[in-house]
Amino acid sequence: MKKLLVVTGGGDCPGLNAVIRGIAKRAKKENDWEVYGSKEGFVGVWSEPTELLKLTKSKTAGIHVKGGTILKTTNRADPLHYPVKDEHGNIVIVDKTKELAERIKALGFDALINIGGDGSQKISKALFDHGLPVIGVPKTIDNDLSATDMTFGFQTAVQIATESFDRLVTTAESHSRVMIMEVMGRDAGWIALHTAIAGGAEICLIPEIPYDVKKLVKRINARYDNGRGFVNVVIAEGAKAQEGSIVARAGDEGSRHVRLGGVAYQLSQQLKDAGVTADIRETVLGHTQRGGTPVAFDRVLASVFGVKAFEMVLNGDFGQMVAFKNNDFVSVPLEEATRDYNKVGESNYLIQAAKGLGVSFGD
């Protein structure tokens, strides 16, 4: 029997379980493979005794509809940046990927499928370079990996954000308020941009386009002046104001330093300081965007990634990551997969289209 190890690392994401099930189901069609999952990222293989879950039919049946990961995951124990004590008792960060690759081989595994985002795929690359046969599967709600046109979890996050946005529109209208909704996305504005188009936002603020507070004030006041009387804003967690566009308040260093809980609150304060008198409310969606069942598209993407990843193991296509490109499922070298972030380019047609729909980016 050959043995395959499956790991889910980094933040959780709707669709992880669908990948796990895809791998397990496809492997079952071969008679000579056993599939194991490591609990909590690589913690399961580091532990003594190991904490491994045999991915049998009964453990994986029907899990594609469930959010999270049955294997659990963690941001701790990153083997590329592993905290250990030096001889003086100080914590130092070391690269343990060589040791980890040897440990996995010593446990009798013939291959590893590592499901994770940018950080996880850097680990995949390091383990592969240390001689472990590895396949990567991309995962992130942020959709910020350049080697794949789409990551699973992204469509679910956009769906959840859009549903929340729709609810905020009716309450904004009833109270003639400015509603600011903050979404995730790390340094990329994909979730915000898609939500703004799907929901019909007046304003969309993303990290790729620093906003001018004064332009936002103009846009908001115009909405009140022309009788619409309410404004819905989507702001990505990484969005920033243009230097010099923030109104400093007497006695402090300016509202860019006011940080009550996220950029939604920061923006709210910046708008008030710059003269918006309408009532403003803030909503931070946070981890709701990563929870619960994946939408159908993400189930499909994740399930096919699982099947494809196992077939890459069978074909010996190691050192590669499965990807969705030009409506096809392909493999890309891990090196390429970890090279660039996929951010929303200013020339991206979605930006132009959103502007055509009347969305302001505050630029």
Ligand code: F6P
């Ligand atoms: O990368 C996915 C993501 O959800 C980002 O959108 C967000 O910035 C981050 O992870 C939150 O991480 P944590 O779950 O560690 O708070």
